[in-house]
Amino acid sequence: MADRAALRGRFLRRAEALADSLHGRDPIGAMSEPEPTLRAVATARPLRIEDDLSLGWRTDLIFARFDGQVIDRGDHLLVRTPGNPTYWWGNFLLYRQPPDAGDLARWMAAFDEEIATPQPESTHRAFGLDVGERPRLPPEFAAAGFALNEATVLTLARGQPRAPVRALPAGAEFRVLELPRDGAAVVDKQVAVDAARYEPQGYRVFAERQMARYAAMQCAGLGHWLGIVAQFDGRPVLAASCGLFRDPARADGLGRFQYVSTHPAWRRRGLCTALVDAACRHGFEAMDLRTLVMVADPADVAIGIYESVGFRRGTSTWQLERAPR
Numbered sequence: 001m002a003d004r005a006a007l008r009g010r011f012l013r014r015a016e017a018l019a020d021s022l023h024g025r026d027p028i029g030a031m032s033e034p035e036p037t038l039r040a041v042a043t044a045r046p047l048r049i050e051d052d053l054s055l056g057w058r059t060d061l062i063f064a065r066f067d068g069q070v071i072d073r074g075d076h077l078l079v080r081t082p083g084n085p086t087y088w089w090g091n092f093l094l095y096r097q098p099p100d101a102g103d104l105a106r107w108m109a110a111f112d113e114e115i116a117t118p119q120p121e122s123t124h125r126a127f128g129l130d131v132g133e134r135p136r137l138p139p140e141f142a143a144a145g146f147a148l149n150e151a152t153v154l155t156l157a158r159g160q161p162r163a164p165v166r167a168l169p170a171g172a173e174f175r176v177l178e179l180p181r182d183g184a185a186v187v188d189k190q191v192a193v194d195a196a197r198y199e200p201q202g203y204r205v206f207a208e209r210q211m212a213r214y215a216a217m218q219c220a221g222l223g224h225w226l227g228i229v230a231q232f233d234g235r236p237v238l239a240a241s242c243g244l245f246r247d248p249a250r251a252d253g254l255g256r257f258q259y260v261s262t263h264p265a266w267r268r269r270g271l272c273t274a275l276v277d278a279a280c281r282h283g284f285e286a287m288d289l290r291t292l293v294m295v296a297d298p299a300d301v302a303i304g305i306y307e308s309v310g311f312r313r314g315t316s317t318w319q320l321e322r323a324p325r
Contacts, residue, residue: 056153056317057094057130059256059293062247064090066222067213078114079128084209085121086202088321092126098135099127099320104144123324128317135318149319152298154311157291158253158284162310165277166270171231172239174278176224179215185238186225187211193261214243214258222246223255223287226279228271239266240275244283244292253290255283260294260302272302276309 051058061079064070068081068090075097081090093111107127115122125146129135137148156162168174177186187207191200198206217223223245230239243258257279262272283289294311296303307313 053094053130054132054153054315054317055155055293056151056295056315057128059247059254060089060128060295060317062245062256063213063217063258065249066217066220073110073114076110080115080119082119083213084206085119086124086206087210088124088126089128089319091115091119091122091124092128092319094128094130096130098129098131098318099138099141101138101140103138104140108144125322127320129320131318132315134316137320141320145322145325146320147322149321150298151295151317151319152303153314153317154294154296154303154306155291155314156280156294156309156311158289160310160312162277162280163308165274165309168228168271168274169230169269172228172271172274174275175227175229176282177227177238177241179211179218179225182225182227182238183208183211183215186227186241189238189241189263190259190261192263192265214245217245220248222248224282226275226282228275228278230266230271237263239263240271242275242279244279244287244289246287246289253288255287255289255292257292257294273305273308276306280309 053061061070064079064081067083068079071078071080073093075095077094079090079092079094081087084090093107093114095107099107108125111125111127134150135148137146141148187204190207191204194203214223214225218225223243225241225243227241228239229236231237240260240262242260244255245258246253246255257276260272260276262275280292283292292311294306295317296306298316
């Protein structure tokens with residue numbers, strides 16, 4: 001019991017140290033439930049520079065605000081996350097207008113000055129676009145290796161009707177995970193999910209840094225990491241998980257999902273649908289949220305799962321990105 005109490009109290013102060021602590025932990029083990037109730041504290045706060053952004057970008061910046069920097073540069077916002085410099089969409093410039101002919105050199109120079117120079121590990125290039133309609137990709141950006149990507153923003157309000165959810169398989173249950181103790185299990189699952197897309201070792205470092213952030217946010221009372229725990233060979237394993245966090249500067253009950261995914265070995269069993277449905281109920285009932293936000297690839301089959309639970313599509317966000325060279 002003393003060892004378990006020590007684990008529960010081991011919230012490390014620095015993100016890097018917390019990421020290192022994820023190595024070698026028993027990921028799920030004999031998991032106990034932390035206190036799930038999470039209520040917003042309404043306080044009067046001044047408007048922030050991102051409060052007039054579209055919903056997708058506004059909720060993206062919840063996380064950069066927590067442990068990074070959001071700085072108004074006039075024609076763009078600088079978003080920088082020093083604790084995770086290889087995170088593309090934690091280190092980017094956000095523009096309120098689409099790129100035009102001749103903008104490439106200026107935008108690249110701004111990225112170099114504000115992100116790449118102070119953070120040499122940030123070898124990617126990323127520009128967010130807060131525009132209402134699909135922008136045009138100028139030829140010079142295409143020639144420089146940039147891809148234009150769309151992310152669909154979906155919302156679910158409290159009280160919106162949702163379809164019945166298929167029951168979980170026998171032995172599987174929804175859990176509120178305890179971070180940092182269960183962070184290694186989440187990282188292992190994310191690496192398995194994205195193994196074909198990224199170099200495993202570098203991606204693991206990125207995922208551990210992200211989990212350190214989420215652990216710190218959970219410790220600060222801003223949200224939870226949630227999972228479906230199943231039984232395999234008589235032991236509990238993390239089959240699916242996601243995060244759900246709130247904006248501490250807003251009293252309107254706005255919550256944002258993070259990284260909904262199912263381990264490849266546990267797909268096509270209804271676990272993702274069950275996870276999202278249970279996480280939504282947790283957000284409305286335990287976290288006192290009023291509106292939930294999900295951002296998804298419009299071409300991904302998962303978007304149909306979110307819609308089946310009751311999410312509705314809204315305005316997309318747009319990203320210009322180039323992988324490290």
